[in-house]
Every structure is written in structure tokens, then in C-alpha cells.
Amino acid sequence: MKLFGYRVPMMASLIVWCAIWELVGRSGVLFLIPPLSDVLVAAVALVQTGTWQAAAITTLNSFLVGMALAILVGVAIGVLMGRSVAADNLLGIWVNIFVSAPLSALVPVLMILFGMGETTVVVTVFLFAVWIIVLDTRAGIQGVPPSLIEMGRSYGASRFALYFRIILLSALPEILAGIRLGVIRGVKGVVIGQLLVSILGYGELFELYSRNFDMENFWALTIILFAAAMLLSGLIESLEKRVDYYAGVR
Amino acid sequence: MRNITAQASAAATRLAASDVAVEVRGISKLYSEVEALRAIDLDFPRGKLTTLLGPSGCGKTTLLKIIAGLIPATAGEIRVNGKVVTGPGPERAFVFQDFALMPWATVMRNVAFGLELKGMGRDERQAIAAKYIAEVGLTGFESKYPHELSGGMRQRVGLARAFAVNADVLLLDEPFSAVDEQNRRKFQEDLLSLVEKEKKTFIFVTHSIEEAVYCSDRIVILSRRPGRIAQIIEPEIDRAASPDAIRRDQSYLDTVEEIWQGLKRYVD
Numbered sequence: 001m002k003l004f005g006y007r008v009p010m011m012a013s014l015i016v017w018c019a020i021w022e023l024v025g026r027s028g029v030l031f032l033i034p035p036l037s038d039v040l041v042a043a044v045a046l047v048q049t050g051t052w053q054a055a056a057i058t059t060l061n062s063f064l065v066g067m068a069l070a071i072l073v074g075v076a077i078g079v080l081m082g083r084s085v086a087a088d089n090l091l092g093i094w095v096n097i098f099v100s101a102p103l104s105a106l107v108p109v110l111m112i113l114f115g116m117g118e119t120t121v122v123v124t125v126f127l128f129a130v131w132i133i134v135l136d137t138r139a140g141i142q143g144v145p146p147s148l149i150e151m152g153r154s155y156g157a158s159r160f161a162l163y164f165r166i167i168l169l170s171a172l173p174e175i176l177a178g179i180r181l182g183v184i185r186g187v188k189g190v191v192i193g194q195l196l197v198s199i200l201g202y203g204e205l206f207e208l209y210s211r212n213f214d215m216e217n218f219w220a221l222t223i224i225l226f227a228a229a230m231l232l233s234g235l236i237e238s239l240e241k242r243v244d245y246y247a248g249v250r
Numbered sequence: 251m252r253n254i255t256a257q258a259s260a261a262a263t264r265l266a267a268s269d270v271a272v273e274v275r276g277i278s279k280l281y282s283e284v285e286a287l288r289a290i291d292l293d294f295p296r297g298k299l300t301t302l303l304g305p306s307g308c309g310k311t312t313l314l315k316i317i318a319g320l321i322p323a324t325a326g327e328i329r330v331n332g333k334v335v336t337g338p339g340p341e342r343a344f345v346f347q348d349f350a351l352m353p354w355a356t357v358m359r360n361v362a363f364g365l366e367l368k369g370m371g372r373d374e375r376q377a378i379a380a381k382y383i384a385e386v387g388l389t390g391f392e393s394k395y396p397h398e399l400s401g402g403m404r405q406r407v408g409l410a411r412a413f414a415v416n417a418d419v420l421l422l423d424e425p426f427s428a429v430d431e432q433n434r435r436k437f438q439e440d441l442l443s444l445v446e447k448e449k450k451t452f453i454f455v456t457h458s459i460e461e462a463v464y465c466s467d468r469i470v471i472l473s474r475r476p477g478r479i480a481q482i483i484e485p486e487i488d489r490a491a492s493p494d495a496i497r498r499d500q501s502y503l504d505t506v507e508e509i510w511q512g513l514k515r516y517v518d
Contacts, residue, residue, distance in 0.1 A: 150320050151350035154338040155364040155415065165367075169354055243354065 034215050043220035051205070058201035062118050063190040066125025070182055074130045075175060078137025079168070088138070095138075099131035103189075107196045121193035121200060128189030129182035136178025140171030172243050180236040187229040271296040271419055271451035272317060276326035279312055285476035286312050290326070292479065294419075298467040299445050299452040303459065303509070305516040309477030310455045311347075311423055317453065318344050318421050330419060340368070343412035345422040349404045351396040357383065358392040360407050364415035375414075382410040385447075387440065402433030413444075419451045426461065438465055439493045446489075459513070463487070463505045464496065471509065474516045481512055 018036055025035030046052050081088040081095070107124055114120040144167050152166045168175070194203025202225065209218040272294040279287040286309040294300050302310040315321040317328050319338040328335040330342060338344075343364065351360050358376060359366070361383055365375035383392060386406040396404055405425055412420050426434040442465060445452055456462050462469050463485050473480040485505045487496055496502055 145348065145350065147346045147348050147350040148352070150315075151344070151346060152367075154318055154320060154342070154344040155367050155411075156338060156340060157367050161367060166352065169352070172354075 031213075032215055034219065038216050039219040039223065042216035043223060046217055046220050047224070055201045055205050058118070059190055059194065062121040062193070062201065063125055063186060066122040066189065067129055067183065067186045069122070070126045070129035070133055070186065071179055073126075074133025074178065074182065075137050075168075077130075078134045078175070078178070079141055079163070079171075081134065081138040082141025082144075082171070083167075091134075095131050095134050098127070099135055103127050104192050104196075107193055110193075111197065116197055116199065118200065120197055121190060121203075124193030125186045125189040128192075129186035132185060133175075133178040133182040136174045136181070137171065140174025140178075141167060143174065144170040173240065176236060176240045176243065180233050180240065183232050183236060184229060187225070187232070191225065269296050270294065271331065272453065273329040273332075274313070274317070274326070275329070277313065277316060277323045277328065278325040279309065279316065279321070280324045287316075287323075288476040288478050290477070290479060292470060294451060294453055295468065296451050297449050299454055299465055300468045300470060301454045301456060301462040301466040302470050302472060303456060303462045303513075304472035304477065304480075305474050305513060306457060307475050308472040308516075309475065310472055313472075313477065314421050314423055314453060314455050317419075318342055320344075340415065341417050342419045342421060343415050343417035345405070345408050345412045345420065345425045347424040347427055349396070349401075349408045349428070351404055351407055353396050356393050356395060357388060357399070357407050360396065361410045361414055364411055368415070379410070379414050382413045383407075385413065385444065386410045400433065402429045402437055405429055405437065409441075409444075413448065417450070419453065422452065422454045424455055424457065426456070426458075434461075435493075441465065442489065442493075459506050459509050463502055463509065469509070471512060481509075483509065 021033070021036045024030065025033050025038070077091065077095075081091055103124075106127065107120070110120045110123050110127075114123055148166055148170055149162065152162045157166065191202060191206075194200045195206060197203060198207045202221065205221055206218070209215075209221065270293045274290050274292040274294075277287055277290040278285075290313060302313060304310050312321060316323045317330075317335070319328075319335050319342070330339070352363065355363070358379055362375040362379035365378060370378075380392065383389060386409050388403060388406055388410065391399065391403065396407065399407070405428070408425070412422075426437055429437060438461060445465075454462075454465060464487075466485060469483045469485065470479060471481040471483065472478065483505065485502070487499060487502055487505075489496070491499065
């Protein structure tokens with residue numbers, strides 16, 4: 001972007017919005033919005049507390065376990081659907097329903113099934129993330145050039161080598177895109193799961209701060225969560241960029 | 251030029267067993283309702299370059315992939331060096347129309363991939379790959395990726411990969427169709443010198459008459475679907491002459507013309 005002939009750096013718009021937040025906060029019109037500077041001070045204090053650290057570890061743990069399961073299962077089902085028409089017909093309808101379904105509504109049911117604990121949160125993360133990974137993996141597998149598979153077969157690749165040295169690598173750009181979108185959905189899943197269970201990790205803190213109208217800490221929590229989610233998806237995106245040239249040349 | 255019509259002298263297409271690398275016996279192929287190939291009988295002489303030529307949709311690529319063991323035939327059998335083919339095998343190597351290179355692997359790894367699949371050690375396979383990379387004229391490009399190469403160079407990688415596994419029979423499926431005209435000419439010349447040098451059996455599919463006449467020891471012309479052998483021609487061209495002299499040679503031009511007259515009726 002250019003302004004009066006000067007190049008404006010990418011994140012400059014963020015500064016404008018931060019300034020607006022600060023002004024609205026200082027004007028005191030909305031008690032829900034404290035000044036940004038206060039929120040940042042609260043954030044620094046918050047991350048040093050044992051409560052936050054314990055909550056963060058619980059949350060991260062549920063998130064990572066749920067995501068790992070979602071990636072394993074999602075990629076496996078996606079490969080199956082991409083390679084087998086029968087599996088695609090059988091599972092396609094369910095994957096497409098679940099990828100757009102309001103899964104938050106299912107969490108209370110999950111609580112009955114898996115109890116008021118971390119298991120429910122892990123399952124929530126899994127259910128939020130897995131479907132998009134399935135769909136993107138399936139698309140990637142279907143995009144593998146048939147000649148590349150014929151090449152593997154004609155040069156004597158075993159079934160294992162065909163999948164692990166050719167098919168999965170060829171579909172990697174789409175699989176990574178699916179994982180990146182899955183991570184974003186998984187962050188939603190972990191927060192929604194914990195909020196509904198509301199005695200765990202970040203959900204417990206959110207519940208505590210919002211009930212007591214402790215808005216500085218509430219916003220600090222939110223900002224840290226957003227930053228973490230963006231950082232994660234940014235990491236995967238940079239990985240995606242490294243394999244991006246695949247797509248153009250196959 | 252020698253013209254052997256299939257029906258008239260079936261005996262002439264049969265050679266002494268030891269001179270035959272690939273035997274095609276009664277191959278038919280049906281794709282559900284569509285009959286792609288009907289009762290093909292053909293011998294491919296050892297150490298020669300035989301071209302399968304025909305109108306589009308005549309099943310020439312299908313026949314090549316059946317020989318490669320990539321597609322099963324509906325009826326008939328293929329024998330390579332006297333042994334019946336049931337699937338892909340190490341005595342055959344395939345060169346693909348769209349190159350079929352792995353975009354995530356360097357030229358070196360792509361060329362050595364056939365050897366890698368056989369479980370050969372890294373140093374050994376890289377030494378072999380380096381030799382063929384040099385032979386196809388890609389020295390200095392070993393660590394480049396396919397997207398950094400031109401179409402012609404990519405197909406040279408595909409060719410080097412096929413040479414590297416040291417198969418007796420090389421199957422080339424329209425290898426130059428995705429290569430631009432100028433590069434194609436140079437590539438054809440290089441291919442001829444490699445045919446001379448490597449002493450392997452080449453089976454070459456193309457729809458270009460000029461390419462077929464220029465490169466082949468023997469040309470098998472297939473009719474339109476269902477594919478059958480319409481004509482077998484052996485262009486008797488002096489390969490010792492320079493490429494440019496060959497392209498102006500009267501016998502070369504006559505052969506091209508004769509094939510064109512035969513194929514014309516299949517063109518809409």
C-alpha cells in the first residue's frame with residue numbers, strides 16, 4: 001500500500017486499529033473495552049501467573065493430542081477416499097455434512113459420552129479439525145498425476161513405496177493446506193470445548209474473567225490466544241510455501 | 251524402403267526367435283464397450299527402434315502400456331525375451347509423454363529413482379545416474395529441480411531415468427509431443443545416437459510421420475479403432491548421413507509421402 005507516495009509497511013493498518021482501541025478505551029464509553037495499554041500490561045502480568053501457565057499447558061495438551069489424532073485419521077481417510085471410489089461414495093456424504101455442520105452443538109452430547117474432562121476437549125478438537133483435513137487430502141490424492149503412479153509401478157515400486165515415496169509426497173501441498181485450516185478449526189474446538197466444559201484450562205479462565213467483568217484479563221487472554229493461533233497457522237503456511245512449487249509443475 | 255503388408259506376408263513379420271525382443275500375440279483390448287485393439291500379432295526386432303504410428307485413438311499408447319504391463323490385455327499375451335509378461339518388470343523401462351518426474355526431487359534423484367526403488371545404495375546409484383545424466387547432455391543440472399528445466403530438458407531426465415535401470419527394452423510414449431519443435435529436432439538427433447550407442451530395443455509411439463520415418467528402423471502403422479496392423483514399413487535410410495541431409499533425402503521424403511497417403515483416409 002502507498003500513502004502520499006510513501007510505502008506503508010504491511011502491518012501498518014494494525015497500528016491504526018490499535019490506536020482506535022486505545023482511544024475508545026480511554027474515552028470510557030464502553031466499560032467492556034479497557035484501553036489497549038492496560039490490556040497489554042495485564043497480559044504481561046497474566047503469563048507470569050501459575051494459573052495461566054497451568055491453564056495454557058492443559059489447553060495445549062488437549063489441542064496437540066486432538067490435532068495429532070485429526071491429522072493421522074484425516075490423512076488416512078482422505079487417502080482412502082482419494083484412491084477408492086467405493087470409500088469415496090460411502091464416506092463422502094458424511095464428511096461433507098460434518099465439514100459444514102455446527103459442531104459446537106454436539107459438545108454437550110460429547111460430554112455425556114466422554115465425561116466432563118479433557119477427553120471431551122480432545123474429541124472436540126478432533127471433530128473440529130478432522131473433516132477439512134480429510135477433504136483436502138482427498139483432493140490432493142485425486143490430483144496426483146496418473147503418470148506419476150504409472151511411473152512408480154513401471155519402475156517396480158512396492159505398494160508401500162508407491163504411497164510413501166510418490167502419492168503422499170505428490171499430495172503434500174494440499175495435505176498441508178488441509179492441516180493449516182484444520183489447526184485454525186482446532187483452536188476453535190479447544191476453546192469451545194473448554195468453555196462448555198468450563199472447568200478446564202483456558203475455558204475456565206475465560207469463564208472466570210468474563211463473569212467477574214475483569215475485562216483487562218479477558219482481552220489479554222483473547223489476544224494471547226489469537227496470537228498463538230496465527231503463529232501456528234503462519235508456521236504451517238511457511239512450510240506450505242516451501243513445497244508450493246510442486247503444484248505448479250505437476 | 252521396404253513395404254511389408256501384414257496380411258499378405260505374415261511370415262515376413264516373424265523373425266528368428268533370438269532376434270526378437272518383444273513378441274505380441276493376439277492382443278485385444280476392450281474398454282467396456284469400446285474395442286481399442288483387435289488381435290494384434292507383432293514382433294519387435296532386438297536392438298532396433300520400432301515405431302507404432304497411427305491416427306489418434308488407434309490404441310497405440312494402449313498397446314505400449316500393455317507391453318509395459320501397466321494395463322492388462324483382454325486377450326492374448328506379451329512375451330519379452332521369451333517370458334510372458336504379467337506386470338511391469340525390470341527388463342522394460344518406460345518414458346512418459348508428460349515426463350512423470352517427481353517435482354520434489356532433483357534431477358539426480360529423479361534419474362536414480364528406478365535404482366533407488368531396487369534398493370541400490372546411494373553412492374552406487376548416483377554414479378550410474380551421473381553417467382546417464384552426462385549421456386543425455388544434462389551435466390551441471392544434477393541438483394536442479396524439474397520446474398527449473400525446459401520441457402526438452404525434463405524429457406531428457408525421463409530418458410536418463412529409463413537408461414539408468416539398464417532395461418533391455420525401452421518404451422517411449424510420444425516422448426517429444428510436449429517438447430517444442432526446435433528442441434524436438436535436436437532431441438531426435440540425440441536419441442538416434444543413443445540408440446546407436448546403447449544397443450537396446452526401442453518401442454516408440456508417435457503421431458508424427460516425419461518423426462517416425464526419421465527415427466525408426468521399422469514403422470508399424472495401426473488403423474483407426476479398433477486398432478489393427480495396417481502396414482509395416484522399413485524405411486531404408488542411410489543413417490550415416492548428417493541429420494539435415496536425411497531430412498532432404500529423396501527416399502526419406504518418399505516414405506513420409508507414402509505413409510501420409512495411407513493414413514489420409516483415417517483423418518476426418
